[in-house]
Structure formats: C-alpha cells, structure tokens
Amino acid sequence: MNCFTCSNEAYEEMTKEARRAYPKECCGILFGREREIRYAFPVQNVVSAQNSRRHFEMDPLIVYQAECEAEKRGMEMLGIYHSHPDSPPIPSSEDLAYMIPGISYWILSVEQGIEKELRGYAKEPDPKKPVPIRIEKGAAASCRF
C-alpha cells in the first residue's frame, strides 16, 4: 500500500488539539489530496462531558459543511482523527463499528497530556492493521508504521 504523508502543519494541529483536550478525547477531519494529508480541521466533540474521556462524536452537519468548504478549495476529505487519552493508538470496537470504507482513521495516543504515537487504519482490507504514514517534519522523514 502506498504510504500516506502528513504535513507537519496537520500533525502539529492534531497534537495541539489532543493536548488541549486531554484527559478528554479530541476529534477532527483531515483534508488533502490523494494520500497527502495537508490540513487538520478540529471538530467539537459533541459527546456529553462525562463520557468524553472515552468517546467522541461529531455533528454530521458540521462535517458536511467542512467537506463542502474543502471541496471549493480543491481538497478532499481523506480521514478522521481522534485521540486516545492514556491508551494505545489501537482502534476500539466502537471505532471499528463506525469505520466507513474508503476513509482513513487516525488515532493519536496521548499519555499524561503528551502525544505519543499516531497510527492510521482503514476499513479495507484489514481494519486492525495500521497503514503506513510519513510525517513531513522538515526533510528527514521515513515511511513508518
């Protein structure tokens, strides 16, 4: 499978949001072209305060508005990201149940408020197997799982 690339800008945006939301989950949308993630767009987690440490949900209308806006700028929605506070970047059964074929799912683990690892998944062919990603931090970066 071709490697996804993630711009430093998108990565910084995701980690900033994840740290700010900790110990709750943050979530958002990733835009770009083909396999190139360029921008991360944080979306409010609409799950009630008491459940937001372990769950996230986005308002479908906000998602639709964001994707229409991105389309006007020639971008497409490539993926969804959310954070796992104090737990590994492995999709939960709930994550797997909500996976849409053709969209990538990115999980950022955050331990004690500091981002630890970003992993991506896709429903097909194997929703539990991480997809490779390269984070474009300056020039030195390699494709990793």
Added chain:
Amino acid sequence: MQVLISATLRGFFGKNAAFSTDADTIRGVLDALTGEYPDAKKVLFEEGGTLRSFIRIYAGEHDWTATEHWVKPLPPGKDVLLLPAIAGGAPAKSIIPDERRKAVSFDDAEIERFEKHFMLSEIGVKGQKRIKTARVVVIGAGALGAPVIQYLAAAGVGTIKVVDDDEVSLSNLQSQVIHSTRDLKRPKVASAKDTVRNINKTIVFEAEAVRLDAGNAAELIDGYDMVIDCTDNYKTRYLINDACGLCGIPLVFGAIYQYEGQVGVFHLNDGPCYRCAFPAPPPAGLVPTCAQGGAISPLPGIIGSIQANEALKLIIGIGEHLSGKLLIIDSLYLKSRIVEIKKNPSCPLCGTHPVITEVEDFDYEEFCGLKETEEEAVIEGFTPEELASRIENGDAMTIVDVREPHERAILRFPDAIVIPIGQLARRQNELDPEKDTIFICKEGKRSILAINTLREAGYKGSLYNLKGGIDAMKDIMFSHEGAWL
C-alpha cells in the same frame, strides 16, 4: 427533491454529490437510491436490514435517521442529506492504576498456578498483576456470592472482602455451592473464608459478619476497587448503588429470579447507575416480596460466573463490558438479550442535580408501595384464630389465595380459590359481593395489595385480609382435620 450525499459516502453512489428523486418519505428516498445503485444496499444496511451505525439521514437541519421518521412526509423545500456518523471511543481501560500493578511480583508457585492466564495475550503477566493487587468487596455470600467469591479467589484476586450477616441453613445448599453440609448454622462468611483458604491461602479474606445498612455501607466499601452486588433484595441493592456512587466505586450488579437473571455494570467512568436503570422498585404486587420467588439451582452459577467474568475484565482492562447495558438471560428457554441503559439526567444520585449526598435509610415498603398507609389501614382483617373459627363454624365466605404456584405447592390452603393479583380486576365477577371475601398470602402483605387492587377496580363487596398470612396460621389446629398444615 434533492438528496445531497457526503463526500465520505459518494464512492457507493457512483461518486455523485447529489441525486434527484420524487420520493416524499425517507423510506422512498432510500428505496430510490438502492434501486439506482444496488451495490449501495450493502453499505447502507446491515444483513438484518437495519441501517448501519455510521449513516445519518437529515431532512434540512433535522436528524431523521430513526426509522420512526421514515414513513412521515418530508418537509417541503428541504434537501435530504446522507451523512456519515463519525464517532468512536478509546478501548476499555483497567480500573487498577499502573503504579499498583508495577509493585506486584510472582513466585514460582504463582507462575504455575496462573499459567492459563499467562497464555492469554490479553491477560498475560501485566493482567495477572492487576488481578493480584485488586481489592474487591462482595456483598452477600449466598447463591450469587458462591460462584463470584470462588472464581475471584481462583483467578487470584488479592483481597476479597465478604459482607454477610447470615448463617448457613439447609435450604441454602440447593444453590450456595460455597457452603457444605458441615457448615450448617455457621456464619456464611466463616464458611466462605474456609473455602477460599482451600483454594488459595495467600488471598487476604476479610470477613464482615454484619448486615449492610445505610449507616455502614460507605464505610464497608470505601477504599476498595470494586463492589459486586450478590444480594437478594431490592432495598440493599439501592443502598449499595448509592454507596458506590458516592464513593466513586464501580459496581457489578447481578440478580436472579426463578429462571431468569440479570447482570449490569454501574458507576463505571461516570456511566449510568442502578437508579438510572430502575428509578423505583417494581410496581407493588408484580413480584412476590423479596426472596420468595425461588430459583433453579444452576441459575446463580450462570449469573454469578458472568459477574465474576465482568469483574475480571474490568480489573484487567480488556474486552467489552456491561457498563450502560443490562444482560438478561432466560435459562428456561435459553434466550438472552442486552438492553441499553442510558444515564438519566434527572437521576437523584448521578444526574445533573443530584439530591442524594449520603447513603440514607429509606422505608422500602413505602418506597415500593407495600406499606399499610393510613388510608389503607381501613382494610379489615381477621386474625388466624378468627378465620379458623369461621372455617370451623362453616360460615359462608370466599377465600382467595393470591400466592405463587410454587408457594401453593408447598402448602395448599383448603377450599380457597386461586386468582393471581394481576388477574383480580378482570376476574372480579368470580367473587360474590353478598359473601365476605378473605384474601390470603404468605405474610399478609400481598393480600393487602390484592384488596387495594380490587377496591381500585370498583369492587363493592366486603373484603378481609388474613393478618400475618398463612405463616401466622401454621400453628392453628382444626378439630375435623387434625393438623392439616
């Protein structure tokens, strides 16, 4: 009308952003879409025909995903939007902090004892360490407590506190497999302690031969990791639930009745509580008082084993668990289902404006409507002696037995007709309003409910209660029958 399709879902609809149809309901729109794009059916619907969890259908700004909206006429001039539900959550997490796990080690004997747990990748050494450092309170060493305590001990839970003030009786041995014949008349906690020591003597067993009440509930559970409710009555369930909520301790609940059992997990990570699921006990008269229902012998073994399994999963931090859900198992017809329990925002304990701030005693009989209130005190009754003399005299009267079939099987009341409380209102024409009607049950409480039920249904004849029920009548001798009871 226009159907606008989110980019996330367009791949299934020929990459089209919009679709025109003259359908005027959601059902019609979905039929038109799947008619045009047959492959999309697999994406939209599960095999059973229910909409997939990641699909949301909006009409204008409003969510019309629920099937009840599907046949309603769509609002004019609004587009239908086919959108993704984007949601998820972090995986289950152990209730035991890492620092405590790291402080645990195993000797050679323990490595051999728990090898089957070490073989499971989800448990392993880390999981077993969590089990060893866990401190669990089991309330009740009876039918449910028997499997729960023994499996927790076998699994290696380091500290088990058992609260029970009862003694072992012969009728306990039908289901309480932690006790045996030689334990008769011993405190249940002492008998349970012996069994646990025989399984693994390194387990710290804390015996509390007291009855859990409002005054001691919080003190008994404070500082422990989890409480497992193995009691057999509604009043204690509410007290345990309140104490767990106020102390912030997760609760594994279990209950059995005849052939059916329930298991749930409450107070986990601000999840719902027992009061969210059951704001009040069952309506008066629906269930015989407390522990009179009986249960088939292996049922508590099934339900208690599931409770122990839930407890271990929470301790290890693996799998799916029953927080926000209630598992209901029917052992007679081998059916089971899981119902969703939502957090109740107006719950007096864990809602947005809680009013319960300490474990408070309450009058259970009043709470569930069993108590004779002043209004109901006008119910006339006979003492066992008075009823016996009326029977001896051959007075004209109707005796109605409202007990459960199994209770009647143990002790039949001669010349009584049988009408369950639930059928009284519609079967009132079987009673003769010219004759006195006397209601009997085991303790004289359900018979009061029966009388109130009939009065509410408009029955005008004279109604009497047997005070103290058949229990109080056991010692009465009848001249013509000898000791018929």
